[in-house]
Amino acid sequence: MSDAPSVPLLELEGLRKAFPGTLANDDVSLLIQPGEIHALLGENGAGKSTLVKMIYGVLRPDAGTIRWHGEPIELPSPRAARRRGVGMVFQHFSLFEALTAAENIALSLDDAPPMDTLTERARELSERYGLPLDPHAMVGDLSVGERQRIEIVRCLLQEPELLILDEPTSVLTPQEAEQLFKTLEQLRSDGKSILYISHRLNEVQRLCDNATVLRGGKVVGHCKPARESASSLATLMVGSELPEVSHDDAPESGAVLLEVRDLNRPAATPFSMALSNVNLEGKAGRILGIAGVAGNGQGELFEVLSGEALLQQPESIKLCGSLVGQQGINARRALGAAFVPEERLGHGAVPSMSLVDNTLLSRHRSDSAGLVGASGRIRRGKLRELTTHIIKTLDVRCSNEQQAAGALSGGNLQKFIIGRELDRKPRVMVVNQPTWGVDAGAALRIRNALVELARSGSAVVVISQDLEELLQISDDISVMHNGNLSAPMPAQQASPESLGLLMGGAEESRDQLAGEKH
Amino acid sequence: MAFELVKRPMPSRLFAALSPLIAFTLTLLAGALLFQLQGVDPISGLYTYFIEPLTETWSLHELAIKAAPLILIAVGLALCYLSNNWNIGAEGQFILGGIVGSALPVLFPAFANSATLPTMLALGALGGACFALIPAYLKNRFNTNEILTSLMLVYVAQLLLDWLVRGPWRDPAGFGFPQTRAFGDFALLPAINDAAGRAHWGVAFAVIAALALWWLLRSTRTGFEIRVVGASPRAGAFAGFSEKRLTLFVFAVSGGLAGLAGIIEVSGTIGQLQPAISPGYGFTAIIVAFLGRLNPLGIVAAGTVLALTYLGGEAAQMSLGLSDKAVRVFQGLLLFFVLATDTLIHYQLRRSGDKHGA
Numbered sequence: 001m002s003d004a005p006s007v008p009l010l011e012l013e014g015l016r017k018a019f020p021g022t023l024a025n026d027d028v029s030l031l032i033q034p035g036e037i038h039a040l041l042g043e044n045g046a047g048k049s050t051l052v053k054m055i056y057g058v059l060r061p062d063a064g065t066i067r068w069h070g071e072p073i074e075l076p077s078p079r080a081a082r083r084r085g086v087g088m089v090f091q092h093f094s095l096f097e098a099l100t101a102a103e104n105i106a107l108s109l110d111d112a113p114p115m116d117t118l119t120e121r122a123r124e125l126s127e128r129y130g131l132p133l134d135p136h137a138m139v140g141d142l143s144v145g146e147r148q149r150i151e152i153v154r155c156l157l158q159e160p161e162l163l164i165l166d167e168p169t170s171v172l173t174p175q176e177a178e179q180l181f182k183t184l185e186q187l188r189s190d191g192k193s194i195l196y197i198s199h200r201l202n203e204v205q206r207l208c209d210n211a212t213v214l215r216g217g218k219v220v221g222h223c224k225p226a227r228e229s230a231s232s233l234a235t236l237m238v239g240s241e242l243p244e245v246s247h248d249d250a251p252e253s254g255a256v257l258l259e260v261r262d263l264n265r266p267a268a269t270p271f272s273m274a275l276s277n278v279n280l281e282g283k284a285g286r287i288l289g290i291a292g293v294a295g296n297g298q299g300e301l302f303e304v305l306s307g308e309a310l311l312q313q314p315e316s317i318k319l320c321g322s323l324v325g326q327q328g329i330n331a332r333r334a335l336g337a338a339f340v341p342e343e344r345l346g347h348g349a350v351p352s353m354s355l356v357d358n359t360l361l362s363r364h365r366s367d368s369a370g371l372v373g374a375s376g377r378i379r380r381g382k383l384r385e386l387t388t389h390i391i392k393t394l395d396v397r398c399s400n401e402q403q404a405a406g407a408l409s410g411g412n413l414q415k416f417i418i419g420r421e422l423d424r425k426p427r428v429m430v431v432n433q434p435t436w437g438v439d440a441g442a443a444l445r446i447r448n449a450l451v452e453l454a455r456s457g458s459a460v461v462v463i464s465q466d467l468e469e470l471l472q473i474s475d476d477i478s479v480m481h482n483g484n485l486s487a488p489m490p491a492q493q494a495s496p497e498s499l500g501l502l503m504g505g506a507e508e509s510r511d512q513l514a515g516e517k518h
Numbered sequence: 519m520a521f522e523l524v525k526r527p528m529p530s531r532l533f534a535a536l537s538p539l540i541a542f543t544l545t546l547l548a549g550a551l552l553f554q555l556q557g558v559d560p561i562s563g564l565y566t567y568f569i570e571p572l573t574e575t576w577s578l579h580e581l582a583i584k585a586a587p588l589i590l591i592a593v594g595l596a597l598c599y600l601s602n603n604w605n606i607g608a609e610g611q612f613i614l615g616g617i618v619g620s621a622l623p624v625l626f627p628a629f630a631n632s633a634t635l636p637t638m639l640a641l642g643a644l645g646g647a648c649f650a651l652i653p654a655y656l657k658n659r660f661n662t663n664e665i666l667t668s669l670m671l672v673y674v675a676q677l678l679l680d681w682l683v684r685g686p687w688r689d690p691a692g693f694g695f696p697q698t699r700a701f702g703d704f705a706l707l708p709a710i711n712d713a714a715g716r717a718h719w720g721v722a723f724a725v726i727a728a729l730a731l732w733w734l735l736r737s738t739r740t741g742f743e744i745r746v747v748g749a750s751p752r753a754g755a756f757a758g759f760s761e762k763r764l765t766l767f768v769f770a771v772s773g774g775l776a777g778l779a780g781i782i783e784v785s786g787t788i789g790q791l792q793p794a795i796s797p798g799y800g801f802t803a804i805i806v807a808f809l810g811r812l813n814p815l816g817i818v819a820a821g822t823v824l825a826l827t828y829l830g831g832e833a834a835q836m837s838l839g840l841s842d843k844a845v846r847v848f849q850g851l852l853l854f855f856v857l858a859t860d861t862l863i864h865y866q867l868r869r870s871g872d873k874h875g876a
Contacts, residue, residue: 308755330758339756346750353749361746361757364739376738 007070009034009193010055010162015064017050024050026217028064032162037184037194039204039225041237042214043439045409048197051214052164055195056088057081079110087160089151091167097140097271104139105154118157125156129183140271144295145176152183163187164195169203170465171294174500181207199237201230215239238440254284257459258305258337258428259318265304265311273297275304278485280478282428282459287450288488289474290463293503297483298463299342302432305461306339307332320427333366338426340417342433342463344410348417351406355398356380358405359387359420366424386423394419395445411442418446422453429453432463447473467496481505523865534863538809538816541855542823548851558838566837567830567848577829579715583787585825587612587779587796589724589818591803593731594772596812600735601748601768607653607668608776609800610675611646615777616784617679618645620791623705624687624698634704638781646777647770649675654769658762664769672800680793687791698791707786720782725818727775732814744768776800797828798846805853808860824849 010032017025025047032038042048053059055066057075065072068084075081078088095104102119106112113121119135126133131149139147148168155163165184169177184194184207198204204211205225213221213236221236228236258281265275275297282288292298303309304317311317311325318324320335329339339362341347349358360383364372371383387401394415398408405413414435421429434450435443451473454460463480464470470477476488479502486502533540546564553563571577591608598605619642622629653667680696689699707718735741747754747764754761784795806824810817831845 306756307758328758329756333758341756343752347752347756350746350750350753353745357742357745360742361753364742365758372739376740378737378739378742380737 008032008067009036009069011067011070012051012055013065013067015051015054015061015066017054017059017062022217024217025054025061028214028217028219030212030219032193032195034161034193035188035191036210037188037196037208039208039211040195040197040214041199041201041204041211041233043199043237045411045439046214046237047217048214049166050217052088052166052195052197055081055162056086056164082110082158082160085159085161086164087155087158087162088164089148089155089166089168091170093147093151095139095147095150098138100136100138101133101142101150102135104150105135105157108154109157121157122153126153129156129186130179131183144171144293145173145179148172148180156187160192162193162195164197166197167199168196169198169200173293173503174467174496175504176293177203201225201233201237204233205230213237251285254286254457254459256281257284257320258282258430258461260305261316261318263304263311263316265300265309268300268309273300273483275300275483278483280461280485280488282430282461284427284457284459285454286475287454287460287462287473289470289477289491290461290480290485291467291470291477291499291503292463292465292480294465296480296503298432298480300483301480301485302339302341302430302463305430306341330365333362336427338362338421338424338429340421340429340431340434342436344413344417345406349405349413352404354402354404355391355396355408355416356384356387356401358416359383359390362420363424390416390419390423393423394449409439411438414438415442415445418449422449425456426453426458428459428461430461430463433466434462434464435466435469436464443469467499470499471496479503521867521869523861524868526864526866529863533859537859537863538811538820538856541809541852541859544855544859545848545852548855549848552844552847556840558840563834563838566833568826570833571826571829576715579717581822581825581829582717582721584828585821586720586724587783587799588803588806588824589821590720590727590779590782591772591776591800592806592810592817592821593728593814594775595803595807596810596814596817597731597735597744597768598772599748599807600812601744601764602751603654603657603765603768604665605650605653605668605769605772606665606804607650607671607800608772608803609796609798610668610672611650611773611776612780612783612796612800613672613675613679614649615642615646615780616791616795617675617682617780618642618777619781620687620698620701620784623701623785624791627699627702630702630704632704634702635707635785638705638785639778642781642784643774643778646780647774649777650769650773651766654765658765679791679795683791683793689790696793700790701785705785706789707782716787718782718786720779720786723778723782724821727778728814728818735814740767776803802828802849805849805856809852809856824852827852 008031012028012030015025015028028051040048040051050059054061057078057080060076066075073084102115102122105122106115106118112118122133122135126149131153133149133153139150148171168180172180187194196208208225211223211225212219215237225233260278260280263275263278267274273296278301280288290298304311307324307327307329314323314325316325319332319337322335324332324335345351350361360371360378370379372378384401391398391401396416396419397412408416418434431450434446438446447469450460450462462470462474471491471494474491477491477494477499478488479486479499481503482505550560550564553560571581591612595605595608619638622634622638622641649671652671653664656662656667657664683698684696687698689697707720709716709718710721735744743759743764746757747759747761751761779799780795784791788795802824806817806820809823810820827845827848831842834840834844835842
């Protein structure tokens with residue numbers, strides 16, 4: 001072993017990777033020392049994922065060298081990378097929900113020992129690094145945080161020298177994240193190196209020794225995060241200083257345009273969440289934020305609000321004065337509601353279809369624009385006009401209105417989808433994850449547009465995992481946990497800590513008491 | 519050595535347009551090789567197969583007679599396939615259309631007036647549609663695989679027809695031959711130009727159906743619905759389209775058109791029911807639909823090409839002494855090459871583990 005401090009564990013020099021149409025990584029160099037937590041910072045689309053995939057052997061660089069303990073190496077496959085001692089925890093887990101934790105671990109190992117030994121070793125590791133884990137638990141029953149622990153343990157079982165974590169806290173509550181940081185610090189003191197990918201600056205400052213910042217596929221700076229301020233890091237990442245979301249005072253209490261009363265919905269599949277006793281009010285002029293860790297019923301709530309899933313009791317949802325629990329999405333649109341789902345590709349838009357066709361997707365029956373004639377004939381001219389108008393209003397970057405939706409970047413497509421709904425001036429708008437995977441500029445534009453819509457007298461409901469975003473734009477915040485929704489609290493009184501407790505389920509007992517009072 | 523298919527970032531539009539032609543050329547080359555192996559001169563073999571049928575008026579009429587059912591069935595199938603409904607049972611729907619439409623002249627030969635033929639055509643379409651709704655209903659209700667159910671119903675239809683013409687519907691004056699009585703004049707679909715050849719008005723139905731569905735897909739909300747649900751069912755739900763309702767609709771339309779093709783074949787070409795009324799039109803139409811790129815206008819061209827393989831097969835059987843299975847071989851080759859070229863438009867082949875790609 002040549003572990004002398006002078007020889008870095010990993011050294012990247014001049015890495016370059018081009019995809020048709022884009023240069024994802026250009027002349028990227030990076031040093032990681034043994035026993036170091038190194039941050040890879042950058043906005044969505046800055047090239048972080050591409051770089052990491054090259055280190056983990058998923059992609060092969062077009063040019064440049066990778067040195068491991070000072071020696072140039074080739075990584076033709078993830079298997080080769082694992083054998084060298086690189087482990088990776090992906091942002092989206094690859095676990096079988098119907099298998100136990102231990103079975104999932106065994107499946108992923110290149111040469112798995114017998115089950116008993118494996119279970120024992122997993123238990124040992126999880127105790128040493130503070131990763132409580134029951135090897136016999138069914139993955140489908142586990143929370144996201146627990147699933148992440150399985151992923152980490154299965155990496156650690158391969159005894160990696162370098163552990164790569166891709167946006168690990170995006171699915172955790174602040175408290176769970178704190179727990180993860182302790183684990184990572186423990187790993188560091190054991191001499192392991194960690195490459196930590198994130199765009200959350202406070203975490204990086206809290207945890208990382210060094211940082212490399214990517215923008216547009218290029219390294220724009222190396223720094224020690226502890227010595228920088230959050231705003232200097234942000235400026236480095238984004239390239240310019242971003243204006244704040246303008247958020248003036250909301251009217252005290254507007255008319256209730258969207259009202260959900262004692263809504264219950266059984267789980268549709270074994271792995272989806274049941275909604276129990278959900279109450280919420282969308283008031284004219286105000287934004288209601290719904291926080292929560294992914295997978296706590298937000299998707300199920302959205303489906304019920306939009307009418308993609310119908311309810312047994314029509315009276316559970318009241319929209320602009322009508323009981324709509326059993327009415328479909330277009331009937332609700334006709335009443336003045338608009339919806340933006342979480343998934344852009346394949347839900348909010350059809351990737352293979354043009355923007356013009358995608359305009360029609362949510363607008364063919366919804367409003368007076370008259371895009372479809374009485375005979376069912378599509379009015380192409382009108383439709384094209386409307387599409388170019390949406391593109392212009394929201395500054396959607398695309399070659400023209402006939403471009404396929406799938407060819408747009410995440411931020412531009414999201415601007416288009418939001419713009420498509422805003423253009424109708426909806427009285428009620430429900431948005432799920434408005435800025436997920438969207439670059440900072442587009443996110444700002446979208447948030448401002450939502451605030452503007454609310455201030456013009458509409459009721460806006462924003463479901464988001466991004467606490468910072470919710471604190472920025474909401475007037476009231478509720479937290480979703482385990483299919484329950486907490487009572488709303490004024491956003492001024494909410495803090496990440498108090499919300500974090502609710503996201504972890506602290507309110508449940510209180511909710512049940514409230515339920516019994518009815 | 520292992521190969522893998524890698525998705526192309528940008529499929530070429532040029533090759534997407536050319537691929538049916540390339541597939542057809544490759545079919546000709548493979549066909550020439552087969553003729554060679556059979557001891558037939560490849561040039562005269564291909565001439566007999568693909569050129570000779572086009573040189574005489576009467577055989578052009580035959581071509582139209584064979585193209586019409588292929589086009590009628592295939593445009594309906596295109597609706598199904600575009601919306602992700604895999605109706606493989608058009609052959610059965612064709613036969614059921616023939617049976618139900620024939621019920622009138624077989625059971626009520628006395629009902630012979632100018633309403634006879636329109637009623638038969640309507641009954642035929644209705645029979646095909648109802649038969650196609652069985653797999654659609656099973657799919658919606660029980661989530662069964664429509665590929666299997668629609669295919670299996672083909673054999674039900676074939677055996678039903680066989681039983682009818684040998685049993686209850688057999689012509690009492692037919693010397694025991696397994697066939698129904700010959701239809702009366704009012705039950706026969708007339709030829710367009712009797713003097714020139716046999717081509718009947720079914721050809722017009724095919725062209726009208728192709729134009730109508732082309733317009734439906736291109737310009738109407740229903741066409742949009744079909745394309746959205748086929749491309750992405752969740753986006754379809756977001757648009758407020760009902761996948762189940764659409765499944766019923768496309769199966770009904772495609773079954774109806776197949777049934778119409780069936781009764782047209784019986785009343786226009788054959789003139790009575792017999793144990794076999796289709797040389798596999800329902801299956802060949804699947805090739806037609808894909809060769810025509812699921813576009814109704816493309817299907818008109820593709821249907822003509824596939825009709826040619828039937829005619830060429832008959833000619834090759836007579837003048838070259840080739841087996842009638844040669845038709846199937848040519849059709850199979852064509853489908854194979856169409857699918858292969860389509861795959862290569864969207865994917866490129868390269869050695870796995872190769873750094874730079876092939």
